[in-house]
Amino acid sequence: MAWRGLEVLRLLAGGAKLTREIAGSLGVAQDTARDICRRLAARGLMESVRGVHGITKAGREALAGGEQVVSGPGKGGCAERYKHSGRAKAWRALRIRRKVDLDTLLPLVLPPAATPAQERNTRLDLTNYLRALTAAGILAELPARTPGMARRWLLTRDTGPCAPAWNKAGHTVTDPNTGEIHNLPPREADHA
Secondary structure, three states, X not given: OXXXXXXXXXXXXXXXXXXXXXXXXXXXXXXXXXXXXXXXXXXXXEEEEOOEEEEOHHHHHHHHOOOOOOOOXXXXXXXXXXXXXXHHHHHHHHHHHOEEEXXXXXXXXXXXXXXXXXXXXXXXXXXXXXXXXXXXOOEEEEOOOOOOOOOEEEEOOOOOOOOOEEXXXXXXXXXXXXXXXXXXXXXXXXXX
């Protein structure tokens, strides 16, 4: 079921409404209408006083500007749905250590008693993830001190606790901490 925040803002643009009026217009339960209003108020798009709801200036601007009003977390609020994933573990290690190489990072990410196939797949995924973060400007690849030395990376932009998400198919890295979406050059994303 789609979230109905934009519909509520349109209703309120005509004047203040009671919770029951909003619920009746939307054809939803009053609890559902209250929840929608609470979310809109949290974003500063409407105000509620004793069950009477009115649109704010920011709400009118959102309507006029065609801003997309969605129910998910806003910029800077990450759900960390995949906090036990290899990429999330790698991000936490990067934030702590600042400089890493693949051989240092791999044991921190691998599950206990990993099979050789799991280790190979994790190594490949980590390499690709580090390349994508480098292409997005979040990491910098450090020059090798000696020939044949393992590649090392430096965290140059620590934006927060949530791991940036790499979308190989979409050629993007999305930072849930800032809301930024970094478009990667197709060749970088294809290699990564």
